[in-house]
Amino acid sequence: xxxVLLLEQTLNGLQLxxxxxxxxxxxxxxxxxxxxxNLAHGSLYMVGAYLSVALFNLTGSYPLAVLLALAGTLxxxxxxxIVALRTLYERDHLDQVLATFGLILFxxxxxxxxxxxxxxxxxxxxxxxxxxxxxxxVRYPTYRAAIIVVGIAVAVxxxxxxxxxxxxxxxxxxxxxxxxxxxxxxxxxxxxxVVFGFGAALAGLAGLMAxxxxxxxxxxxxxxxxxxFVVIVIGGIGSIRGALAGALIVGMVDxxxxxxxxxxxxxxxxxxxxxxxxxxxxxxxxxxLMAAVLAVRPAGLFPARG
Amino acid sequence: xxxxxxxxxxxxxxxxxxxxxxxxxxxxxVRAGETHAIIGPNGAGKTTLIGQLAGNLRPDTGRxxxxxxxxxxxxxxxxxxxxxxxxxxxTSVYRDFTALDNVALAVQAHSGSSFRFWHPARADQxxxxxxxxxxxxxxxGARADVLAANLAHGExxxxxxxxxxxxxxxxxxxxxxxxxxxxxxxxxxxxxLARFKGRQTIILVEHDMDAVFSLADRISVLVxxxxxxxxxxxxxxxxxxxxxAYLGEEAEA
Amino acid sequence: MHAxxxxxxxAVVLAALAAVPPLAALLGQPFYLxxxxxxxxxxxxxxxxxxxxxxxxxxxxxxxxxxGIGAYAVGILAHHGIHNGFLQFGAAIVASAAVALVIGAxxxxxxxxxxxxxxxxxxxxxxxxxxxxxEYGGDDGMRLAGRTRFAGLLDLRDATPFYYFVLAILAxxxxxxxRLVNSRFGMVLRATKSNEAxxxxxxxxxxxxxxxxxxxxxxxxxxxxxxxxxxxxxxxxAFMNWTRSGEIMFMVILGGMSTLIGPVLGAAxxxxxxxxxxxxxxxxxxxxxxxxVLVVLFAKRGLAGLLPGAARNx
Numbered sequence: 073x074x075x076v077l078l079l080e081q082t083l084n085g086l087q088l089x090x091x092x093x094x095x096x097x098x099x100x101x102x103x104x105x106x107x108x109x110n111l112a113h114g115s116l117y118m119v120g121a122y123l124s125v126a127l128f129n130l131t132g133s134y135p136l137a138v139l140l141a142l143a144g145t146l147x148x149x150x151x152x153x154i155v156a157l158r159t160l161y162e163r164d165h166l167d168q169v170l171a172t173f174g175l176i177l178f179x180x181x182x183x184x185x186x187x188x189x190x191x192x193x194x195x196x197x198x199x200x201x202x203x204x205x206x207x208x209x210v211r212y213p214t215y216r217a218a219i220i221v222v223g224i225a226v227a228v229x230x231x232x233x234x235x236x237x238x239x240x241x242x243x244x245x246x247x248x249x250x251x252x253x254x255x256x257x258x259x260x261x262x263x264x265x266v267v268f269g270f271g272a273a274l275a276g277l278a279g280l281m282a283x284x285x286x287x288x289x290x291x292x293x294x295x296x297x298x299x300x301f302v303v304i305v306i307g308g309i310g311s312i313r314g315a316l317a318g319a320l321i322v323g324m325v326d327x328x329x330x331x332x333x334x335x336x337x338x339x340x341x342x343x344x345x346x347x348x349x350x351x352x353x354x355x356x357x358x359x360x361l362m363a364a365v366l367a368v369r370p371a372g373l374f375p376a377r378g
Numbered sequence: 379x380x381x382x383x384x385x386x387x388x389x390x391x392x393x394x395x396x397x398x399x400x401x402x403x404x405x406x407x408v409r410a411g412e413t414h415a416i417i418g419p420n421g422a423g424k425t426t427l428i429g430q431l432a433g434n435l436r437p438d439t440g441r442x443x444x445x446x447x448x449x450x451x452x453x454x455x456x457x458x459x460x461x462x463x464x465x466x467x468x469t470s471v472y473r474d475f476t477a478l479d480n481v482a483l484a485v486q487a488h489s490g491s492s493f494r495f496w497h498p499a500r501a502d503q504x505x506x507x508x509x510x511x512x513x514x515x516x517x518x519g520a521r522a523d524v525l526a527a528n529l530a531h532g533e534x535x536x537x538x539x540x541x542x543x544x545x546x547x548x549x550x551x552x553x554x555x556x557x558x559x560x561x562x563x564x565x566x567x568x569x570x571l572a573r574f575k576g577r578q579t580i581i582l583v584e585h586d587m588d589a590v591f592s593l594a595d596r597i598s599v600l601v602x603x604x605x606x607x608x609x610x611x612x613x614x615x616x617x618x619x620x621x622x623a624y625l626g627e628e629a630e631a
Numbered sequence: 632m633h634a635x636x637x638x639x640x641x642a643v644v645l646a647a648l649a650a651v652p653p654l655a656a657l658l659g660q661p662f663y664l665x666x667x668x669x670x671x672x673x674x675x676x677x678x679x680x681x682x683x684x685x686x687x688x689x690x691x692x693x694x695x696x697x698x699g700i701g702a703y704a705v706g707i708l709a710h711h712g713i714h715n716g717f718l719q720f721g722a723a724i725v726a727s728a729a730v731a732l733v734i735g736a737x738x739x740x741x742x743x744x745x746x747x748x749x750x751x752x753x754x755x756x757x758x759x760x761x762x763x764x765x766e767y768g769g770d771d772g773m774r775l776a777g778r779t780r781f782a783g784l785l786d787l788r789d790a791t792p793f794y795y796f797v798l799a800i801l802a803x804x805x806x807x808x809x810r811l812v813n814s815r816f817g818m819v820l821r822a823t824k825s826n827e828a829x830x831x832x833x834x835x836x837x838x839x840x841x842x843x844x845x846x847x848x849x850x851x852x853x854x855x856x857x858x859x860x861x862x863x864x865x866x867x868x869a870f871m872n873w874t875r876s877g878e879i880m881f882m883v884i885l886g887g888m889s890t891l892i893g894p895v896l897g898a899a900x901x902x903x904x905x906x907x908x909x910x911x912x913x914x915x916x917x918x919x920x921x922x923x924v925l926v927v928l929f930a931k932r933g934l935a936g937l938l939p940g941a942a943r944n945x
Contacts, residue, residue: 178920458834
């Protein structure tokens with residue numbers, strides 16, 4: 073096994089894990105605080121991707137595009153929360169699932185109207201498109217390394233906010249006892265809108281980072297969303313720690329599996345068998361992992377409510 | 379002198395939520411045929427104790443024995459099947475089913491297999507007849523075809539008791555059966571429950587002192603997760619610790 | 632009283648469906664025969680989902696998986712030259728039931744949000760599996776090698792006999808579900824949905840009942856899949872796309888959960904609505920999406936709630 077290849081794929085796994093974490097953190101926060109299952113979370117990711125790509129193509133300035141995309145996704149998220157989601161907080165999960173499903177259809181079509189159904193392409197800004205020399209002749213794309221750095225920074229920021237600030241304390245208190253927090257006179261509505269906006273921003277960030285390296289097309293959010301579900305189920309719902317653990321595990325298993333399962337199988341099976349079984353098994357790997365974790369821990373690895 | 383047999387033995391039960399000791403080394407024996415009341419101020423840990431007896435909560439340490447069998451690890455449905463029946467403090471009936479359907483379901487749980495896929499359960503007289511009889515017994519006979527959601531609060535409490543009776547109980551765990559009932563209704567419920575004295579073993583958690591003192595053979599007092607006294611109603615009334623911790627407050631209220 | 636109104640409604644609907652082929656022939660519009668056959672096939676799928684969702688309270692977002700499994704069972708056998716309907720439909724039922732058993736066994740141990748996410752994830756897994764197995768078309772899918780034949784009795788190539796075959800299955804399944812939900816088994820299922828804590832307290836362990844319902848529902852949807860692939864003469868992994876699961880779920884909600892006729896009405900309503908919107912604009916999902924949101928927010932009881940005698944679920 074090529075050690076350089078292994079290192080590269082491990083870093084790719086970390087990069088995927090970090091992006092899944094951004095999505096999972098937003099989704100699990102919203103669920104933990106507001107008890108809202110939001111299938112349209114993937115749509116926010118999509119909005120972030122589309123806005124950043126379109127704005128970069130328009131303005132030519134990457135920092136500007138990133139900023140506007142983030143702000144735009146935040147705005148879209150808050151509008152959606154105020155207009156459509158407020159009534160859903162008291163409803164049961166089935167209603168939430170169905171209503172947000174309707175939102176997915178709406179957003180996918182809206183994006184198709186504005187930018188067409190074909191994938192949207194963009195170039196990367198020059199200063200991000202090179203390769204970094206890690207050590208001794210080992211190189212890694214700068215852009216992907218940047219994603220990893222940003223992701224870790226956000227994870228640290230989240231940890232700080234949730235554990236060390238007053239907002240974070242409200243978030244944790246809200247997660248364990250909604251009515252109590254409301255009874256204490258905290259403006260629950262505002263808290264909810266802020267938390268939802270936060271989650272939307274995280275999704276938008278993941279989306280805008282995904283823009284240059286993943287396919288930007290209608291429906292891109294749903295593919296990611298299901299992987300995020302796997303992350304949350306494995307990590308445990310309602311906990312940021314669980315989201316991080318789950319995201320890293322899923323990111324690694326998925327990336328390394330796709331890269332190495334076929335050659336590994338080829339050592340024990342015939343080449344033709346490995347050729348067909350390899351990719352098939354690799355695509356199923358994270359779901360099998362999810363089933364395995366569930367068999368042992370039905371509430372995930374680090375569930376919020378002990 | 380031979381002691382009456384103990385039907386339920388609670389042995390050194392302990393359950394803590396973080397720093398809060400909800401059940402603090404509780405040991406208790408409930409004798410077959412006795413009506414044993416558990417009283418205590420709010421926050422004493424009565425709900426947690428009931429939850430552990432019924433099988434909804436797992437104790438951290440300690441054992442529960444029912445008719446000699448260690449049931450500590452048994453889930454709630456298994457305990458019900460062994461005859462440990464409970465009613466809920468906050469009414470928990472099937473709101474979108476009729477009173478008769480409610481009781482018939484309880485009967486069904488103890489009448490053979492429910493993996494029958496073809497014949498209508500509502501036409502099964504082996505379920506409907508006993509259910510009607512039980513409804514008549516608790517005084518809801520005339521309301522059999524009313525949706526549980528449309529029953530008055532007091533009637534819903536009666537329905538709770540009916541469902542307990544329908545499961546062929548050996549021990550009835552009644553969690554505040556007269557909660558929220560008016561004076562007349564409570565008295566009727568107490569008179570009704572009194573009919574089971576000696577025939578059934580009852581653990582009664584209650585705040586209503588009239589109910590407690592008229593029904594109980596023995597009373598245990600739970601304060602801050604510990605049982606501070608167990609005895610006959612007269613003994614408990616006279617107990618100075620109990621008076622200061624609990625009854626004293628009640629007299630003022 | 633209510634029972635009679637219900638039976639009458641179902642009879643009327645089935646009679647109306649039976650009248651479609653002669654009417655379509657009369658009007659010279661074979662398209663309607665095709666459309667209503669499609670509606671009935673989805674009605675069967677929605678009926679099966681209603682068993683676990685409407686009566687059982689299991690929010691399974693992965694039900695389309697069984698549509699796909701039934702379709703692929705038939706398609707794969709046809710690909711290998713087996714066109715015998717008994718074998719094909721038998722395989723569809725067995726395969727769907729088996730997969731439902733495995734997925735159900737793992738998923739039903741969880742509840743609430745976990746259950747929704749897990750069923751979604753497993754369906755997606757099957758979708759990816761379907762894509763990666765190249766021999767049966769992979770991503771693009773493949774044409775059905777030949778329509779199902781039932782040994783001289785019936786050839787599903789013939790449009791009208793095929794139509795009545797689907798109608799017969801729909802009627803049979805309606806009756807089957809009717810018996811199921813009113814049986815002892817059905818009562819436990821419905822009780823669990825109504826109040827799970829109470830159900831455990833009286834002595835039922837809900838897990839096996841839910842699992843049995845899940846398997847039955849999966850098998851029924853497998854039959855719908857076997858019919859569907861004959862309808863489209865084509866099969867692709869997209870049959871198992873989770874948006875299809877959402878569609879079927881909407882049919883259940885639109886028609887009225889935990890009613891017998893609801894899924895049929897819902898399938899008709901949604902497919903007719905889609906057909907109508909598609910004729911107006913290619914961007915029909917832009918309109919359908921918000922409609923669905925509004926239905927969820929304001930019309931939970933669905934169409935069956937508008938019918939006479941629809942006072943409560945019986």
